[in-house]
Amino acid sequence: MFERWASDRADKRAPNTIKRYRGSIRSFDAFANGRDARTLTGDDVFAWAVGRRDVEGISSRAINKNDLVAVSSIFRWATGRAAGQLVAGNPASGIALDEPRITAQRERTFRDSEIAAILMAASQAEPDDANPTRSAVRRWCPWLAAYSGARIAELTNLRREDIRTEAGITFMHLRVTKTGEARTVPIHRALIELGFLRFVKASVAGPLFYDPKRHRDGSETTPAEVQGRSLSKWIRETVKLDPGVHPNHGWRHTWKTRALGAGIEERLRDAITGHSVASVGRRYETPTLAMLANAMIKFPRYEIQQKDDSVST
Structure with missing residues (x-):
């Protein structure tokens, strides 16, 4: 499903975006372990995100900003007519991890x-x-x-x-x-x-x-x-x-x-x-x-x- 999305978006998305999404989708695909994409639920997406945070040590902010955006984008495309309505819904819709409040310790400019x-x-x-x-x-x-x-x-x-x-x-x-x-x-x-x-x-x-x-x-x-x-x-x-x-x-x-x-x-x-x-x-x-x-x-x-x-x- 991702490869079909990447082919369809090749002239619509920056190459770096497709590349960045590919890494997230590979991780989710490994978590899904061969299951049909149409059977995946919001609980599955959330469990994968929690694993990325607790097992792999990725920050909640990075997961929300990168991984979940990628998965949600692919599924949202797959629900559309242009994609042939490959799936009935987007299981990543509304899924997000709680992010700890981060207080900047200093300015981002060089001194x-x-x-x-x-x-x-x-x-x-x-x-x-x-x-x-x-x-x-x-x-x-x-x-x-x-x-x-x-x-x-x-x-x-x-x-x-x-x-x-x-x-x-x-x-x-x-x-x-x-x-x-x-x-x-x-x-x-x-x-x-x-x-x-x-x-x-x-x-x-x-x-x-x-x-x-x-x-x-x-x-x-x-x-x-x-x-x-x-x-x-x-x-x-x-x-x-x-x-x-x-x-x-x-x-x-x-x-x-x-x-x-x-x-x-x-x-x-x-x-x-x-x-x-x-x-x-x-x-x-x-x-x-x-x-x-x-x-x-x-x-x-x-x-x-x-x-x-x-x-x-």
């Missing part, structure tokens, strides 16, 4: 000391002749995230040909995004001064931050995702980072907060970071590359004190 520590570590990342793309990820992706607010997987998917210049504006073309909608992000002048374009020019055609030859075909985890997770682990090991902030995703919060302080208007902040706009009217507004570039000029540089007292930006 100045954390910004300095991460970017310093990135600047000092040692070249790795045995795995050059891994060292490239460590060297450049934190800086790219710091000056764009892009998701790490969007950056680790960049290819040499995605770095372009049009009408005097150099930008990243982010092809692989969470929403499935590509977007262009102007490259901040500070990144150019740091040598990012020299790195791109010296790179071979194809992916900038992973080597396809090092990854087997058919793996559910893409090479770009592997590199992003590896970067997160490396930052945790290298920098004394508060557990309450994410070493990669924290840049999205930090970029938007700094952009707000710099007076960059909300519509442009959303366009650069790929966030959904707040109203129907805003959807009719498509900021041009020149507008985005002018906004990026306003974004403040990071003043990072090096050990030799020089300053990188």
Whole structure:
């Protein structure tokens, strides 16, 4: 049933969504142990969810947000006429686990000391002749995230040909995004001064931050995702980072907060970071590359004190 749904939704859902749902459905399918989908009940779905929480140690929030959404979406589709009404009802409808109240222990943006520590570590990342793309990820992706607010997987998917210049504006073309909608992000002048374009020019055609030859075909985890997770682990090991902030995703919060302080208007902040706009009217507004570039000029540089007292930006 899931494979039929995935085939039907292939042009309607982001690939990452289908991939995420697949893991949840496999777990539920293993729990069902070969039973006919038409015989499954709400009690079955709830028992599976409880097992995910109590046996596998997955948080109630993650189960509600991911697993139950996936199962409910598949069954809801299967009840429709377009699917041939494969099942009579949706056993996951209304099922949810109680979630403990979580109080945020700190803000999600990086503090100045954390910004300095991460970017310093990135600047000092040692070249790795045995795995050059891994060292490239460590060297450049934190800086790219710091000056764009892009998701790490969007950056680790960049290819040499995605770095372009049009009408005097150099930008990243982010092809692989969470929403499935590509977007262009102007490259901040500070990144150019740091040598990012020299790195791109010296790179071979194809992916900038992973080597396809090092990854087997058919793996559910893409090479770009592997590199992003590896970067997160490396930052945790290298920098004394508060557990309450994410070493990669924290840049999205930090970029938007700094952009707000710099007076960059909300519509442009959303366009650069790929966030959904707040109203129907805003959807009719498509900021041009020149507008985005002018906004990026306003974004403040990071003043990072090096050990030799020089300053990188």
